[in-house]
Amino acid sequence: MSTKKNFKKTIESLLNDMEEGLLFCDIWSNKSGLSIESHNHNPKYTALFWRLTKDMKKVINDLGFPEVGEFQLIDLEADSMLFLLYLDNEYTLGGLLDKNEVSLGILHNIAIPNAFEAYKE
Helix, strand or coil: CCCCHHHHHHHHHHHHHHHHHHEEEEEECCCCCEEEEEECHHHHHHHHHHHHHHHHHHHHCCCCCCCCCCCCEEEECCCEEEEEEECCCCEEEEEEEEECCCHHEEEHHHHHHHHHHHCCC
């Protein structure tokens, strides 16, 4: 079962691995869309991220594609990237990173696995 400690550890893990490249991140309840823990919190971003993930999962399911995996990356203009980590059935972490500060290798091979590990501790 998840605890406030796990949420905090998960975000601290991302901050350690991405440093200044982590512009913001938030862990929210999949049921309510309410923020549980965050870095540079913005309630508007959290609400919109929650809706985006719900809609995206529904569209993918409606198309008959395989289910969404543990994470998604969305490349944006202006050297930014959105990332979504589906921590479990109850909680999702969404964030924005600066691609000039965080490489895909660091994100994919270090930051994401470490975040999942911190969450599961």
